[in-house]
Amino acid sequence: LAAHFTAKCLRGQRLLITAGPTFEAIDPVRGITNLSSGKMGFAIARAAREAGAEVTLVAGPVHLPTPRGVTRLNVQSARQMQDAVQSQVSNASIFIATAAVADWRPAEFSDQKIKKDGSGDVPAMSFVENPDILAGVAQSAQAKSGKLYCVGFAAESHDLLRHASAKRVRKGVPLLVGNIGPATFGKDDNALVLIDEDGSKELPHASKDVLARQLVEEIAQRLTAPLG
Ligand code: CTP
Numbered sequence: 001l002a003a004h005f006t007a008k009c010l011r012g013q014r015l016l017i018t019a020g021p022t023f024e025a026i027d028p029v030r031g032i033t034n035l036s037s038g039k040m041g042f043a044i045a046r047a048a049r050e051a052g053a054e055v056t057l058v059a060g061p062v063h064l065p066t067p068r069g070v071t072r073l074n075v076q077s078a079r080q081m082q083d084a085v086q087s088q089v090s091n092a093s094i095f096i097a098t099a100a101v102a103d104w105r106p107a108e109f110s111d112q113k114i115k116k117d118g119s120g121d122v123p124a125m126s127f128v129e130n131p132d133i134l135a136g137v138a139q140s141a142q143a144k145s146g147k148l149y150c151v152g153f154a155a156e157s158h159d160l161l162r163h164a165s166a167k168r169v170r171k172g173v174p175l176l177v178g179n180i181g182p183a184t185f186g187k188d189d190n191a192l193v194l195i196d197e198d199g200s201k202e203l204p205h206a207s208k209d210v211l212a213r214q215l216v217e218e219i220a221q222r223l224t225a226p227l228g
């Protein structure tokens with residue numbers, strides 16, 4: 001592995017990667033978000049940089065240091081994440097979506113803090129669907145013409161392989177990576193399953209740093225393989 005890394009398997013590639021959760025504000029003091037530490041995405045950004053890629057990291061609200069040599073754009077909401085991705089994607093040759101994007105946001109944002117009125121009533125709240133950032137990028141001409149290699153992630157609570165395989169097809173990405181086991185959030189280790197058109201392959205339990213390097217190598221191999 002180390003030898004491959006000194007060989008800089010992503011030299012000349014430009015990686016755009018999303019990481020962390022998004023935060024969808026309800027009012028100035030509240031919002032909804034997802035469980036995501038950002039650690040896997042940051043580890044991939046670091047590993048890709050070490051493998052020679054130019055890396056731009058679009059990060060939701062997380063408290064993690066920026067990996068050395070990586071350009072970071074901080075965002076809060078899914079729409080801000082989408083705007084940041086769209087502003088950078090034309091320059092990218094690889095797009096990896098590790099972010100746990102909130103699927104819905106509150107339909108209304110209240111400029112003022114919503115107060116209890118003393119009656120015990122709870123506020124009615126409705127939601128609208130957020131844009132699917134990965135699906136949008138994967139359906140772009142840049143991706144469809146083979147100039148941009150797209151990788152998605154999936155965290156499923158059950159039937160990982162079935163859901164993740166279906167998700168790969170639905171999103172239109174060549175590679176979909178599943179987190180094995182539900183309780184990866186915040187941890188420093190994980191296990192992954194890589195799903196592509198040829199089937200699936202497990203990367204067994206290891207630190208997120210080790211898995212990130214393995215994943216970078218897997219992606220590099222797929223970039224050089226002839227398009228199938
Ligand atoms: N994703 C995205 N934008 C969204 C939702 C998801 O870019 N609005 C990306 C994630 O970063 C991940 C992949 O799509 O790479 C799969 O996300 P996931 O939440 O597992 O899939 P969904 O399509 O949202 O389906 P569901 O949550 O219902 O399983």
Ligand code: CA
Pocket residue numbers: 101102103
């Ligand atoms: Ca989702």
